[in-house]
Each structure stands twice: as C-alpha cells, then as structure tokens.
Amino acid sequence: MSARLRVGIIGCGGIAGNHIRGYLDSGRYEIVGLADLEESAMVEKDTTFKISPQHYADAREMLAQEQPDVVSICTWHSGHATWTIAAAVHRPKAILCEKPMADTIGRAEQMLLACQRNGVKLGIAHQRRFLPAFTLARDLIALGAIGRVQTIQSFAADGLPNYSSHQTDMYRYLLGDDECDWVMGNIERKTDRYERSTRIEDRAVGVFHFTCGAVALLLSDVTPTVYQGALIYGTEGMINLTTHNLQLLNRDTGGIWKLYEPDGKFHKLADLGEAFEWYEAGAAQAAKLADWVEGKTEHFRGEATNGLKALQMVHAVYESARMHEQVRLPMQTRSNPLDLMVESGHLTPQRPGPYDIRAFLLRGERMASDTEGAE
Ligand SMILES: NC(=O)c1ccc[n+]([C@@H]2O[C@H](COP(=O)([O-])OP(=O)(O)OC[C@H]3O[C@@H](n4cnc5c(N)ncnc54)[C@H](O)[C@@H]3O)[C@@H](O)[C@H]2O)c1
Numbered sequence: 001m002s003a004r005l006r007v008g009i010i011g012c013g014g015i016a017g018n019h020i021r022g023y024l025d026s027g028r029y030e031i032v033g034l035a036d037l038e039e040s041a042m043v044e045k046d047t048t049f050k051i052s053p054q055h056y057a058d059a060r061e062m063l064a065q066e067q068p069d070v071v072s073i074c075t076w077h078s079g080h081a082t083w084t085i086a087a088a089v090h091r092p093k094a095i096l097c098e099k100p101m102a103d104t105i106g107r108a109e110q111m112l113l114a115c116q117r118n119g120v121k122l123g124i125a126h127q128r129r130f131l132p133a134f135t136l137a138r139d140l141i142a143l144g145a146i147g148r149v150q151t152i153q154s155f156a157a158d159g160l161p162n163y164s165s166h167q168t169d170m171y172r173y174l175l176g177d178d179e180c181d182w183v184m185g186n187i188e189r190k191t192d193r194y195e196r197s198t199r200i201e202d203r204a205v206g207v208f209h210f211t212c213g214a215v216a217l218l219l220s221d222v223t224p225t226v227y228q229g230a231l232i233y234g235t236e237g238m239i240n241l242t243t244h245n246l247q248l249l250n251r252d253t254g255g256i257w258k259l260y261e262p263d264g265k266f267h268k269l270a271d272l273g274e275a276f277e278w279y280e281a282g283a284a285q286a287a288k289l290a291d292w293v294e295g296k297t298e299h300f301r302g303e304a305t306n307g308l309k310a311l312q313m314v315h316a317v318y319e320s321a322r323m324h325e326q327v328r329l330p331m332q333t334r335s336n337p338l339d340l341m342v343e344s345g346h347l348t349p350q351r352p353g354p355y356d357i358r359a360f361l362l363r364g365e366r367m368a369s370d371t372e373g374a375e
Helices: 014-026 039-049 059-066 077-088 105-117 132-142 160-174 269-293 304-323 337-343
Strands: 005-010 029-035 054-056 070-073 094-097 121-124 149-156 180-188 191-195 203-210 215-220 227-234 237-242 246-250 258-260 351-356
Touching (some): 005 014, 005 077, 014 269, 029 039, 029 059, 039 054, 054 059, 059 077, 070 077, 105 121, 121 269, 121 304, 160 180, 160 203, 160 215, 180 304, 203 304
Parallel strands (some): 005 029, 029 054, 094 121, 149 215, 191 351
Antiparallel strands (some): 149 227, 180 203, 203 215, 227 237, 246 258
C-alpha cells in the first residue's frame, strides 16, 4: 500500500466538504492544509470530518509550507485560474479544480499551460462522470442498447457556466467523449444577474452537435423541471437518466421501462438516498485521481482537456448569441462572450442593479461585489 497522498485545500466552503469526504472515503489521502479567508470555514471542516490540518489565511503560504501532493481548488469560478496557476508553481503531483474550469477560455488554457510547464496533472471536478448510473448509461449506449443516439435533452438553471458545464460534460461522457463540433444558441439578459461573482444570463437555450451525428438540446432557466441527467433518444430505444438511477426502454425490455439502480464502489444508494450522488462521486473521483497520480492509469476521466471542452460548449452558446451564428468548436474567442456583449453595450441590462444568486454563501460582512471574495 503506497503512502497516503498529502492534500491541501484552497477555499473551504460547501464543495470543499465533498472533496475532503471523497479523499477520506477513498482511504488514499490525508488532509494536511486548509486555506480560506474565513477561519470559521476551516474550523467547520475540522469539526465535520474530525481532522486537524494546519489553517492558513493565505493560500500561497499554505502551498509553500505544506508542499501538498494534491491541491484542491474550491474557490468561486473567477479564482480557479489564479489558484491553479499559483499551485502549479509548487509542482504538486496533481491539482483537482472545481468546475467551471475558469471564467474565460483564455484563462482555462493558461491553467493547462501552467500545469504542463510544471509537470502537474490537472483534473476538473465534473464528478458525475464517476456516478454508477452515468457510467451504466455510457456503457449501454456504447453497446448499442438504444441504437444510434439521435437526441439528448436536459433541463438546467442558475446560469450556464455553473449548472450547465456539468450538462455539457455529461453529453460528451455519454457519447464516449465524442467531440462537439458546433453549437447554436441564444440567451436573454434583462437583469444584471451574477452567480458566484460570474455574470450569467436570465435564460438560455443551446443546441450542441456531435461528430457521431447526435444533437443535444439544453433548456436553462426556461422550464420548472431542472435536474442533472438527461432523456436520451436513440434509433432503437430510450434512456431516462438521473444522478441516482436510469430507466431503459428498448426491444429487449419489451417496450416498457426497466429500472436500474446501480450501487457504487464506496457507497450504497439505499443507505444514503439523496446524498448518494455526492458521497459516491466524491470518493470514486478521488480514488481514480490517486490511480492517475500514482501512475496506475494513463488517463483520468476528469482530465482538464475534458473540462476545457465543457467550458467551450457553454461559452459557445454565448458566442452564438453574440455573433448570431453557428459556432464551430474549438472556439477562437478566448474572452467571455457574455462579458463582451454586456460591456460593449450590445446587451445592457434593462433592469439595472447587479445581484448574485449565490450571495447567501458569503460569510461575515463580505458581499458578492468584494474583489477579495471573488478569488
Ligand atoms: N462539482 C459540483 O457539483 C459543485 C457543487 C458546488 C459548487 N461547485 C463549485 O465549487 C466552487 C466553490 O463553490 P462553493 O459552493 O463551495 O462556494 P463557497 O462560497 O461555499 O466556498 C468558497 C470558499 O472559498 C473561500 N475563498 C474565497 N476567496 C479565497 C481566497 N482568496 N483564498 C482562500 N479561500 C478563499 C471562501 O471564503 C469560501 O469559504 C464554485 O466554483 C462552484 O461552481 C461545484
């Protein structure tokens, strides 16, 4: 059994708990350093997980002092590139950064470059790739259980970068990481809406075409139905996928829905209910990351090249709205097209006054407009 990998966490709020739980459940890591602007966030993690890592108010100091093997980046989106690049300089074995990979394609590319330059493995935490139901759906599709996939339909909310980078990543995962070759879409933005300090739209629709011929349809903030999962229509059957289960309908099921509720390697669905998706995906992601770090596997399902593609698909919807065209991938525009539209006056909010739909996450006297908090 190899020595446990030493982990440092930057940003100790909500999702950091899922990283810590995953690392601990996998049995392959120890948490050595926590960094956060708020001491209370770090204390909360110690109490919840009965751990006693060093606390740092300055993440750069944590990196220098602890020299972790693995660094988790769990700050808000606009901090992902800053902290990934800062961590890469210390040459950990791997960095696991939260989604969306960055706030612009240009910054995401810089993250890849900084990691390549320093020999660091970079993963993006689209953890649903590690859910047993998602993997079963991918495998059934690969085996031809529903024939050729024609359409994937999904329902999202809370802005494209936040919720829908999971969906765009899911489309590719379900299709065996097939490439998305073009995107068309549109958005509405009448209010000055933000999500974790990132500018978002009020509503969006997107169409994504893949080289295998499949098309994915994304409806975001336009329907009361919202969930991570999809309705997948093939030439010879259908799959209804959620984070907990899937239903298959094809000739072999006699034309009726057949339910599958696969357990995970670490947890059982019946034991955890709603928490299953978080606990299982966190632990399975951590275990596969350790295999990659230790050279047991050549590839990691959550490699940053996939994270970049998921972000490009999201930004391509904005670019399609900005340019009124079908956007070919990979995107050439490296700025955030939504920012370009708003800042150029092309899409000035008609109901002015910025507000952040995740402002409730902030501790103490901080507000979503704090530049410090945005990192
Ligand atoms: N993979 C998922 O399913 C999933 C789910 C939730 C959130 N997320 C992602 O995780 C990220 C964080 O979201 P959250 O809900 O945990 O937010 P959060 O506000 O709960 O936590 C962020 C933490 O970062 C800290 N922080 C801010 N600036 C810092 C700095 N300069 N140095 C150190 N710490 C700093 C804050 O004090 C806070 O404790 C977001 O990018 C979000 O998209 C992913």
